[in-house]
Amino acid sequence: MQKGDVLFRQDQTTSGLYRVDSGCVTLQRTGLDGDTLTLHRAVSGGLFAEASVFSATYHCDAICSEAGSVIKIAKADIVATMQSNPTFSEGFTRLLAVQVQQYRAHIELLAIPSAKERILAAVQAGYLDSTVTELATRINLSHEACYRALRGLCDDEFMVRVGRGKYALPR
Template identity: 70%
Template sequence: MTYDFDHMIDDPFALLPPSARRTEDMSEGDVLFRQDQSTSGLYLVVEGGVSLRRTSLGGDILNLHKAVSGGYFAEASIFSDRYHCDAICTESGTVMKISKTAVIDMMQLNRLFSEGLTGLLAVQVQQYRAQIEILAIRSAKERVLAAVQAGYLDAKVTDLASRINLTHEACYRALRALCDDKRMAQIGRGEYRLL
């Protein structure tokens, strides 16, 4: 069964006063927050990309999540005193910061907002579970096919590769193999469609 995650619920944050939502331009490499910094809000990527990273005890950088246009991140900050990772801009664009205080206040005052926020978080859990299933596919070709079927190829092929933990070379090879198998067709530079 396929779910249309983007159209299941309305945006609960539209119920917040405009002063609770502030847009910020960002450049590649900008840091929105650091691990252990006091939380002040969650974010929506309006345009661009943000990587959530944590440094392991051994010093390795772990990429926890990549938020792209239309994606929320740092939702756990609503219920936490400190951010659990770093948020680094991976491409220039715009983010919207949503005030933690305003979210908590609205949750206590407005049942529709609370239900909408809960619904949004539930949909995200479903999306993360679907992504884990895709990442568990061992064959690069089948992983790419599953990701395209899930709607992950909505930008550059390199973004798709990063999202599904493949090198961009492996992703391009898989796309070419899927086209050779007549399961997909290339319709333009970096543009593919399912057959």
């Protein structure tokens, strides 16, 4: 799986969910005007497209953002294992419950009006694990506003710049 590879596209018939062995996959949707919105980032060990087990089509695009490998788990296998193995079933359900809460937290984050505060909250929530540009697509900001806010947060000493494009919370 190379960077830029498409695992699946929105509206394609679902075949199953995926597990990331290495590298990174982002789930994104492309707006009518062509701009991309990042809905999820799955890194090593992470699953993605879990909800597809209960859906006929995928609801977003899955694009490889960092070369690596994934394994696909067929829908039928998941459904069968859920019926025969209550422990697995509970784990899978829990996974979705956690996602629901994460999305709620994300929606709360998106509701923060100030760019600086929103970015600070995002960084504290561990969102700054990729590029600044990518962060911007996750939190509804232009990348310019993102850079400026990071700059401002560093000036205010809420964050520190630790290299070109590298920012961190002060220890």
